[in-house]
Amino acid sequence: MRAVTCSEFAPIDRLTVEEHPDPTPSAGKVVVAVRAAGVNFVDGLFVQGKYQIKPPLPFTPGGEVAGDVVAVGDSVTGVEIGERVLAMPWLGGFASHVELPAASVVPVPGALSYGQAAALVQSYGTMLFAFTRRMQVQAGEWVLVLGAGGGIGLAAVDVARHLGARVIAAASTADKRAAAMAAGAEATIDYEADDLKARAREIAGGGVDVVVDPVGDRFAEPALRALGWKGRYLVIGFAGGEIPRLPMNQVLLNNRTVVGIDWGAWTLREPGASQALLSELMELAGSGALSPTEPSEYPLDDVVRALTDLQDRKVGGKVVLVP
Numbered sequence: 001m002r003a004v005t006c007s008e009f010a011p012i013d014r015l016t017v018e019e020h021p022d023p024t025p026s027a028g029k030v031v032v033a034v035r036a037a038g039v040n041f042v043d044g045l046f047v048q049g050k051y052q053i054k055p056p057l058p059f060t061p062g063g064e065v066a067g068d069v070v071a072v073g074d075s076v077t078g079v080e081i082g083e084r085v086l087a088m089p090w091l092g093g094f095a096s097h098v099e100l101p102a103a104s105v106v107p108v109p110g111a112l113s114y115g116q117a118a119a120l121v122q123s124y125g126t127m128l129f130a131f132t133r134r135m136q137v138q139a140g141e142w143v144l145v146l147g148a149g150g151g152i153g154l155a156a157v158d159v160a161r162h163l164g165a166r167v168i169a170a171a172s173t174a175d176k177r178a179a180a181m182a183a184g185a186e187a188t189i190d191y192e193a194d195d196l197k198a199r200a201r202e203i204a205g206g207g208v209d210v211v212v213d214p215v216g217d218r219f220a221e222p223a224l225r226a227l228g229w230k231g232r233y234l235v236i237g238f239a240g241g242e243i244p245r246l247p248m249n250q251v252l253l254n255n256r257t258v259v260g261i262d263w264g265a266w267t268l269r270e271p272g273a274s275q276a277l278l279s280e281l282m283e284l285a286g287s288g289a290l291s292p293t294e295p296s297e298y299p300l301d302d303v304v305r306a307l308t309d310l311q312d313r314k315v316g317g318k319v320v321l322v323p
């Protein structure tokens with residue numbers, strides 16, 4: 001098997017792709033031949049040692065995969081060789097094969113491609129958790145999504161649309177704004193060129209009800225100021241670089257609420273509730289109620305280019321590695 005290896009916390013271009021013996025599954029485990037591995041912003045942070053959790057070295061990055069079960073260990077029930085599955089191993093996914101607990105693999109829902117399945121759970125899980133567990137988006141509400149052409153952004157647009165909300169998509173390029181429109185946004189803002197607060201308030205006819213912020217940095221304050229009466233601000237991430245400092249008077253005004261979203265920690269601390277959310281997500285994706293966009297594909301050997309393009313804001317939507 002081939003696997004991406006991170007031997008030191010260093011710039012992304014120090015990653016290597018190495019050969020290892022094929023895994024044979026131990027009891028209770030299965031081996032999945034990876035057809036697509038979802039690439040997330042957080043993978044770049046992991047390998048550079050910039051994430052709050054630092055895995056022991058060396059390690060193979062890659063938090064989500066889709067593929068075919070090619071071997072099952074003793075005492076495995078309910079998983080068959082040849083089954084199309086997805087899983088969230090957290091690490092180890094950037095490889096041709098991955099050994100996983102049988103209980104952690106889930107059938108690929110409906111007619112989703114391997115790419116769509118591999119790129120589904122982190123971004124859609126986060127947004128379904130945010131919109132339905134940490135607060136409740138109501139039908140007809142205006143939702144302003146920052147970084148709307150990115151992985152979290154497009155998932156936010158799709159889930160908000162599914163819940164009946166009206167979406168304003170803010171993104172830096174025409175391609176990313178077009179992708180957000182295709183995912184269900186009603187209006188867009190070029191937040192590099194336009195006045196984010198003024199345009200959002202103008203489109204919503206007053207303040208927006210919800211801000212989804214995976215970007216932070218200089219966009220956070222105008223987005224907070226765009227919120228109307230009892231508006232909710234969802235803190236998702238800081239892809240823009242700087243963790244913003246927000247004026248508290250802007251939270252007090254209009255009875256606004258700032259809501260922290262840490263989906264990963266929640267899945268570990270509340271596994272039962274997280275499993276229920278995952279089942280709900282699989283049903284929504286399988287029935288076509290949600291429409292994840294097809295990701296951009298990079299060969300496994302191009303892992304450095306894939307992570308660099310994502311980090312440099314060059315790709316819209318999700319990215320997958322194909323071994």
Ligand SMILES: NC(=O)c1ccc[n+]([C@@H]2O[C@H](COP(=O)([O-])OP(=O)(O)OC[C@H]3O[C@@H](n4cnc5c(N)ncnc54)[C@H](OP(=O)(O)O)[C@@H]3O)[C@@H](O)[C@H]2O)c1
Pocket residue numbers: 040041042122123126147148149150151152153170171172173176214215235236237238239240241261262263264310311312313315316317318
């Ligand atoms: N809280 C949680 O539970 C959770 C879960 C998953 C991910 N996250 C976090 O959410 C953030 C976004 O993840 P993602 O998967 O959506 O990433 P992504 O696909 O790379 O999208 C991030 C977007 O941020 C925007 N951006 C603005 N300035 C940027 C900069 N300097 N560098 C890179 N991007 C910049 C880009 O859109 P424009 O070019 O349009 O500005 C880009 O499309 C990350 O910080 C990630 O760690 C949090």
